[in-house]
Amino acid sequence: MVLSLTIRILAILSLLINRIIGTDLVRPCAGYGNPCDPDYSQPCCYYNTTCIANKASNGYFMCIPEGMRKCDTPNCIANNLEFGRDILKHMDPKVSPCDNFYQFACGNYVRSPATFRGVRFSSHFQKLSNSRSNQLDAAITEILSSSTQFKPYKITRTLYNSCQDLKINNQNRSGHDSLNTLESIVSALGDWPVLVRNWQSDFNWIEFIIKAKNQGFFKLSFLFADILQNDVDGNLQIQVSPPKLEHSGVLKLTKRYSELLEAYTSFMTQVAQELGAEEIRSRQDLLESLAFELKLTEAVTKESPILTTLSGLESRWPGIMWMDLFNQLFPDFIIDWATPVQVMNPKYVTKLEREISQTPKRVQANYAVWKVIQESIHYTKSSSLSKLRRAYWHQVFPNYALPSINCVEVIKHFLPFSIYSVFIRKHGDIHDKSEAIEFVNKIADKLGQVLEAVDWFDEITRKEAGDKVKFMTKIAGYINLLGDDVLEEFYNSLEISEDFLKNYQNLNLFIMRNRIRIVKKPFYLQDLLDVFTYYHIPLLTSYSARYLPKKNIMEISPSVLQGIFFNIDRPNYINYGRAGTMIGHEMGHAFDTQNRCLDKNGFNNNWWTDTTNNTYLEKVKCFIEKYNLAAEKLGIKINASRSIDENLADSIGVRVAYSLYQDYVKQNGPDPVLPELALYSNNQLFWLSYASKWCSLPQVSNGNDKYLLSNLRVVGTVANIPEFSKDFKCPVGSNMNPVDKCKLF
Template sequence: MLDALQFETTLAAYCLPREERRNMSSLYNKMNIHQIRQLAPNIHWEKYFDSLLGIKITDQDEVIVNVPKFLTQLDDLLQRTDKKWRELLQEFNTVVTGQAREEPRWEQCISSLTNSLGISLSSLYVRHHFKGNSKERALEMVDYIHREFMKILDRVEWMDDQTRQRARDKALAIRPYIGYPNELLNNTEIESFYKGLKFVKDDYFSNVQTLRKWSTDLAFGYLRKLNKKGDIEFPAGILQGAFFSSDRPNYLNFGAIGFVIGHEITHGFDDKGRQFDKNGNNVNWWEPETDKSFKERTKCIIEQYGNYTVPENGLKVNGVNTQGENIADNGGIKEAFRAYQEYVKDNGEEPSLPGLKYTPKQLFWISAANIWCGKYRPEVLRLRLQAGSHSPAQFRVIGTVSNLEEFGETFGCPPGSPMRPAKKCSVW
């Protein structure tokens, strides 16, 4: 175990820290096989690509290498390591996640099914449990929220006109996919998707092997095919529970799934997303002055969240690693709130909830906070703080709403109070 630990530790030390993985250009290193062989001469690259892709490679074939130095160091480490494997997965999981016992068998089976046969499982789900009009209602929300994001682009004073136009073009290229594709209802399509997959009764191990091979072939089958661009997907499974229901007041939906929709749209314009243009290419479309303003605004978010301390363990939130998600949260909730005001203009006020003293506007914010209600084991909380890209749930709520004047207004917080501070951060 000590050998295995040392191997993992060495490997981890070779990896580029998360803080240094945000510059997409430095991770985009196009190389041909000849160059890769020089980086890592002891790895059998022909055999590697042949067994993965079933093709013969030539020295001129090109691949993208994220971290070239890693290959060199890995090559060297493999030379110095004898490879014996022991699986003490459960003990490992206990240390990392605090989960002392294995999950019940049915839970393991369901998650194994979700991971491996997701399409057929979804096909059954949408046939039996998805409410027909959810798709239209959700699409309508996307329209309202997308329009608010366009208004933000039109109005932010820190963008020059050229950059603004490029941002507009990119935002207009977004294509939402809501609920499910109609192919999920078509047995012929489903069968052809899983063509060639044969399972054997009573042989789980070989079935898993078959599935892994099939799904690897599927993934590599995308080689040299056109990439789909601009997709944002909201799968059928999220359109339920606290997130969405078509038969409740829409302020609850806008606060919950609306917040998520705005979040995903804004991701295209966070610190990483903005490094890609409307075609999804890693191209810098920012004029220098606007680039500078964006970074100043982002710095405010990094510092705000980096100053949050988690009461349970005294650890600080990593403001750098979580900036992209925080930018998306801040833009997302603002777009959703404004979108709901437009919805009310078009459709009239909705009644508040019986038995509660809250106004519809207040219920919007409560619904937004409600979707992040959860509980972490101490180990998971620590792991998320060290390696996660999302802030812990409580700061996703407090951080975003305290940046919005509209929240303080809705609840009548005194100006300058913790939830309505004078200094607010805003990127979008």
């Protein structure tokens, strides 16, 4: 520091002399990132910078920190300059880091928050999220404005246009009524009795469920059955749950309940009349179907699901032809009496069995077809039906306008991979991807080493924990996931037309076919696209990472390995303090209270012994108590039991990243210190890099948050890590160096 100060004084003196004598014999020194002269007639001001040729200065020489000779592009230099200046701008050096490290690192953020084009953001993450959202919208715009015949993009445009056409028509009071598709659906279901004077049918509710499924409607009438891979061993399991019913959450015997039922009855009757029903007959018919629906609604209560077999279903509810139902619903699978079945609401099934046996088939059919029509109205090009739906909405939600259909959200929901493919091509390519992948793998390896050294593990727990990390799939970027060939094959069977209701049917069937295709595969043959499709998980486009516990997959957004989080031309205390802690955090979720019993394959297979389980719970208790105490000192009300999984993941992630950074320094020597931050050591800059990413405007807690406020998140984490106190020389007993600390691993 003395040398640096001396050089600065000499530089100022030389500038004064130069101005006084009017000659160029003595020239001022050059600051970081400024042009310099290699013959030292204009040296660099800082002792840890070197004057080297630099691409960013069009071949001229520039002052670059020693050890950063690869940082010779405008982006790299600007990026590092921005980092150093942001750290200084947001810090409050008047606060002791040992008293409140968050205030030390972020105390002045409120005076100069993150901005973009003049817009203030509450945090770095909000700014970055806004930027990514704009980029995603730009990807959508690019697809919609293109003329390419590439099928994934073509069907995206067609779906959007059909949605817009419906939206414009239905908002126009003089719009058209195109009911052909709706009428075709009703006909395929066996007709709506309320529309047919002499309705004669051998209506069978199980056959109706199959017909509705073939039309793309799955959850609307009597019950919903799905087939999936269970959490224990990946074998097939059927899940049975109630359908979507009207006003199931409203208390009976209240004036409001009566008003809602009258509005619902009026809505049904008016729709029936719009489709050609007689007024008096339709009201009588639909009152009877409403009574049937209400009886089913009464049975939808909060209760624990039961796990049984198909044989168990048959024994408990013999009035339902379970084998017939499941064989027709799932013809691609071998169903036998031993097939596991999870019943989400047993009381509902009991009620359904009784009401089916006691209710006339005409009433059942009127109810069932109505539920499909009710769902379809939203997607039908009909200003008349849309007007009725709006009127009903205003009666149910008098203080809220009916949201119009958002066509951008429609394509995001139904055709996400088309949009992601454009986004990824533009913004998802990771510079120096091999180094980024190596960085991620090193974090996983270090976590494995940490687990290997846990002194309270027995050998069984040690092996299972190590295997969970060893077999964890790591996805860093998606360039190879959504190539043109993959995308075209994925959407090959999907047909999209100008008819939005028909598109809605086809998309539902497409999604269901993909689910069935994936479930038929053994879990070990499922690829990454299968995983995202089956769980309907959006690819990460934000600055984030994510752990998928059911598949033991670690997903890292390309954004985490770019920008302010990671750059191979940057000092590694930044990379490890920002990207490293974030990735380590998500990997740490593999061992939080919710996911720790899942094994290396993501199956629910408790591998903890009694001894290690008890020790784990004691350590969790320590964290809960410490965070509650820390919150009390900060005047914040929290429930640390609610946020415990995030707190554990923070602790694991920061410890792993810090340990890995120490390994890096031992092998490669100290990182260059950016001139603006020359007061701080490498280790201190690691902690500043970690804390500064959480800088935000003041936040408010409701006392039961899953994610803690930024200040408590930072303070609670570092106060439990001895290395932090050592690096900042915090006295024992200070806020950031309590005598007793909590440590999981």
